[in-house]
Amino acid sequence: MASLLNKNRPPVFCPGCSHETVLRALDRAFQNMGLCRNQIVMVSDIGCSGLFDTFFNTHALHGLHGRALTYAAGIKLARPDLQVVVTMGDGGLGIGGAHLLAACRRNLDLTLLLLNNFNFAMTGGQFSSTTPAAASIGSGFLNSIERPMDAGQVATAAGAPYVARVSAYHRNLAHLLECALRYRGFSFVDIQGICPGRYLKHNRLTPQMINENLSKLHPLEGAVAENERPEYFDAYASITARLKPAEPPSPIEVTCKPPDSERQEIVLLGKAGQRIQTAGEVLCIAGLTAGLQVTQKTDYAITVMTGPSVSEVILSPQAIHFTGITQPTIVIALAKEGIDRHRDMFSRLDSKTLLIQATGIAVPASRARVISLDFQALHLKKSDWALACLAVLAAMNKAISRAMLDAAINLQFKPPVRETVKALIHHTFTKTFMQRNACIESITENF
Amino acid sequence: MKLRLCDGNEALAWAAFEAGCRFFAGYPITPATSIFNAMLNILPPAGGIVLQAEDEIAAMGYCIGASMCGLKAMTATSGPGLSLYSEQLSFAIGSEIPLVVVDVQRLGPSTGSATKGADGDIQFLRWGTSGGLPVIVLAPVDAGDCFTLTLHAFNLAEQYRCPVFLASNKEVALTRETVDWSSMERPAIIDRAPPRADRPFLPFQPLPDSDVPGFLPLGDATLVRQTSSTHGTDAYITTDPAVISSINERMKRKVESRVDRFSYAQAVIEPQAETMIVTYGITGRAARDACKELKARGKPASLLILKTLWPVPEELIRQQTQDAKRVLVVEMNLGQYVTEVKRILKHKSVEFLGQMNGRLITPAQIREAAIG
Numbered sequence: 001m002a003s004l005l006n007k008n009r010p011p012v013f014c015p016g017c018s019h020e021t022v023l024r025a026l027d028r029a030f031q032n033m034g035l036c037r038n039q040i041v042m043v044s045d046i047g048c049s050g051l052f053d054t055f056f057n058t059h060a061l062h063g064l065h066g067r068a069l070t071y072a073a074g075i076k077l078a079r080p081d082l083q084v085v086v087t088m089g090d091g092g093l094g095i096g097g098a099h100l101l102a103a104c105r106r107n108l109d110l111t112l113l114l115l116n117n118f119n120f121a122m123t124g125g126q127f128s129s130t131t132p133a134a135a136s137i138g139s140g141f142l143n144s145i146e147r148p149m150d151a152g153q154v155a156t157a158a159g160a161p162y163v164a165r166v167s168a169y170h171r172n173l174a175h176l177l178e179c180a181l182r183y184r185g186f187s188f189v190d191i192q193g194i195c196p197g198r199y200l201k202h203n204r205l206t207p208q209m210i211n212e213n214l215s216k217l218h219p220l221e222g223a224v225a226e227n228e229r230p231e232y233f234d235a236y237a238s239i240t241a242r243l244k245p246a247e248p249p250s251p252i253e254v255t256c257k258p259p260d261s262e263r264q265e266i267v268l269l270g271k272a273g274q275r276i277q278t279a280g281e282v283l284c285i286a287g288l289t290a291g292l293q294v295t296q297k298t299d300y301a302i303t304v305m306t307g308p309s310v311s312e313v314i315l316s317p318q319a320i321h322f323t324g325i326t327q328p329t330i331v332i333a334l335a336k337e338g339i340d341r342h343r344d345m346f347s348r349l350d351s352k353t354l355l356i357q358a359t360g361i362a363v364p365a366s367r368a369r370v371i372s373l374d375f376q377a378l379h380l381k382k383s384d385w386a387l388a389c390l391a392v393l394a395a396m397n398k399a400i401s402r403a404m405l406d407a408a409i410n411l412q413f414k415p416p417v418r419e420t421v422k423a424l425i426h427h428t429f430t431k432t433f434m435q436r437n438a439c440i441e442s443i444t445e446n447f
Numbered sequence: 448m449k450l451r452l453c454d455g456n457e458a459l460a461w462a463a464f465e466a467g468c469r470f471f472a473g474y475p476i477t478p479a480t481s482i483f484n485a486m487l488n489i490l491p492p493a494g495g496i497v498l499q500a501e502d503e504i505a506a507m508g509y510c511i512g513a514s515m516c517g518l519k520a521m522t523a524t525s526g527p528g529l530s531l532y533s534e535q536l537s538f539a540i541g542s543e544i545p546l547v548v549v550d551v552q553r554l555g556p557s558t559g560s561a562t563k564g565a566d567g568d569i570q571f572l573r574w575g576t577s578g579g580l581p582v583i584v585l586a587p588v589d590a591g592d593c594f595t596l597t598l599h600a601f602n603l604a605e606q607y608r609c610p611v612f613l614a615s616n617k618e619v620a621l622t623r624e625t626v627d628w629s630s631m632e633r634p635a636i637i638d639r640a641p642p643r644a645d646r647p648f649l650p651f652q653p654l655p656d657s658d659v660p661g662f663l664p665l666g667d668a669t670l671v672r673q674t675s676s677t678h679g680t681d682a683y684i685t686t687d688p689a690v691i692s693s694i695n696e697r698m699k700r701k702v703e704s705r706v707d708r709f710s711y712a713q714a715v716i717e718p719q720a721e722t723m724i725v726t727y728g729i730t731g732r733a734a735r736d737a738c739k740e741l742k743a744r745g746k747p748a749s750l751l752i753l754k755t756l757w758p759v760p761e762e763l764i765r766q767q768t769q770d771a772k773r774v775l776v777v778e779m780n781l782g783q784y785v786t787e788v789k790r791i792l793k794h795k796s797v798e799f800l801g802q803m804n805g806r807l808i809t810p811a812q813i814r815e816a817a818i819g
């Protein structure tokens with residue numbers, strides 16, 4: 001096999017730069033593997049190691065500082081057949097730390113070569129995440145009060161199944177790189193070398209010293225038994241092969257007639273856990289079963305089990321533009337949290353608004369017609385209150401009919417939840433419809 | 448006609464799939480997360496890839512890698528994530544990488560309010576990258592728009608080889624509404640064009656009579672280079688000022704000079720009206736109701752809802768406002784796009800109505816401002 005290096009762009013590293021040693025070893029590794037130019041993508045980071053993409057005549061992508069692993073993962077997921085190799089300096093290691101951890105945890109079949117020369121060469125020899133505290137570098141005293149990290153140990157702890165730490169001057173570097181390239185999974189090689197251009201100006205470092213330093217560390221020589229596992233794309237492919245295609249939102253058959261031709265603007269005020277958004281969605285589906293246009297605007301806290309939950313639903317025979325509600329026809333007030341969000345609305349309500357409220361919940365004064373529901377007398381859990389209010393609306397044939405509600409519940413819920421919701425609706429509907437006064441505590445004014 | 452119940456994010460995800468998107472990477476963030484959820488339902492069973500990124504910078508990087516292999520890729524976020532996208536966006540812009548980027552805007556600044564709507568990123572979308580080259584930004588009004596504009600966004604990304612933004616808003620993204628799936632407007636799907644076969648491949652050589660280079664993916668027979676550095680047509684670093692300016696000017700020209708081909712908007716011109724309301728996004732819906740009421744009261748106002756925000760569709764804005772004596776720009780921020788409208792309509796009276804408090808601007812507010 002011929003060299004895969006770029007004949008038109010010979011390396012331009014400083015004399016004695018370890019990057020060139022690695023470049024040639026990598027070229028030999030590619031040749032030994034019998035790889036063709038178009039089977040390889042070189043993804044390079046920023047810094048002197050970021051020149052690798054130009055010195056190889058292969059597919060290449062050179063991007064932003066520290067992000068090389070992200071491009072490489074996108075490439076490998078799109079084209080698992082390619083040999084994707086990332087070169088990155090110790091600068092990229094630091095700024096792209098989150099991507100290194102993610103790559104180790106993910107175990108996509110990439111190879112990361114860390115060209116570790118213990119400083120930011122290109123910008124003036126500042127300290128990196130691997131610079132020894134004793135080194136004299138371009139960041140003044142700052143490195144002396146920070147601690148360098150051992151990238152190999154970090155990668156191992158993050159779950160990389162293949163981690164090696166080697167000297168750039170190792171006699172068999174090409175072979176060691178080949179082993180990493182051949183590994184099916186994420187392979188990481190920390191290649192420690194010398195930067196004569198910057199680091200050597202104020203520090204002494206020789207291949208022997210690198211060997212001595214390495215010999216003091218717990219060796220990392222390739223496969224990490226406790227981290228070995230199926231490669232990410234293989235695992236992804238085997239799981240996704242069994243998945244059923246997704247379906248777009250289902251069309252809803254018009255099977256009912258709306259109670260009237262009025263536009264209904266319904267505000268549900270509650271809190272997390274009261275199924276306010278579910279009730280809003282059921283209202284929408286009920287509207288669709290009667291051929292109405294609907295919108296549901298939501299407002300809720302990002303905490304899942306606490307905080308306000310508000311749903312604003314419009315049902316209309318005509319197209320709906322503005323989705324907010326300033327003058328509701330129906331307000332369902334079930335918790336202080338939701339009421340607080342729309343406290344200013346109550347003073348605007350008039351007798352055209354029906355206000356359904358839970359007994360015992362303080363609701364601001366308004367001129368709305370009030371139905372106060374004693375949920376305790378109805379033996380209903382808080383999570384059922386909002387849905388029960390829909391049964392009350394259906395019993396009054398207000399906004400929705402019983403047929404619309406039943407159809408919506410059939411569409412919205414799957415068994416066994418469907419059965420419990422149906423029972424809840426039936427229970428509330430019957431109580432409200434047949435024995436109004438037993439559980440509707442007070443009905444004000446001309447209702 | 449059977450109607451469906453669908454929110455903006457879900458409509459957007461299905462449109463992405465119809466457009467041929469097979470790669471999605473994102474980091475969870477309200478109110479954009481349900482796009483991630485929908486893509487996770489749709490793509491994997493269809494042979495596509497969905498990746499949960501470790502951060503937003505990575506999400507963009509994954510998409511860039513996949514797009515460079517020829518896949519149509521999309522990511523979705525909100526203001527805080529868009530901030531992290533910035534450096535990768537400049538890469539995608541300057542290295543002509545097709546992408547669709549969804550910004551489901553929420554109330555800022557900063558982490559702001561996760562579940563409150565806003566249109567606060569409108570200038571940020573245009574200017575939030577180093578280098579300042581132009582971008583394409585489309586703004587949906589409703590779930591139907593989320594569908595159709597997403598198809599357009601993919602087409603534009605492919606055609607012009609650039610990131611295309613969808614400037615959505617929590618109030619469009621998470622509001623469920625009736626949609627008529629089968630009669631949704633569906634532009635024909637466009638794919639990125641290959642280079643001329645009769646010439647040696649140069650990654651940044653525009654096609655004849657075009658300002659857009661032909662695309663070849665990484666990994667096929669012809670070697671492809673991509674770089675974020677200042678490059679010549681061969682994708683190697685250059686320092687030649689003539690080459691550099693010609694490429695940068697071409698990238699500016701390729702989208703700005705063609706905006707008339709993708710100036711999406713809706714206008715309702717009232718012949719008697721003196722005032723024209725100019726708006727976009729969710730506020731377009733309040734403006735429609737306001738105009739209806741104004742007409743009923745015998746004080747009609749015309750309405751222009753812009754759906755292409757960047758590059759500014761200057762010609763369209765000039766034409767549509769030509770009979771208006773007064774222009775009222777309404778937007779869910781403290782005044783962003785109004786500066787563009789003022790710049791274009793130097794000799795007209797341009798007024799502004801806006802708010803930034805997490806609440807929708809109501810038809811009544813617009814009506815009052817329109818009456819003046």
Ligand code: SF4
Pocket residue numbers: 012013014016017018019048049117121122194195196197198199
């Ligand atoms: S500055 Fe250092 S890393 Fe860069 S080329 Fe010179 S020796 Fe190599």
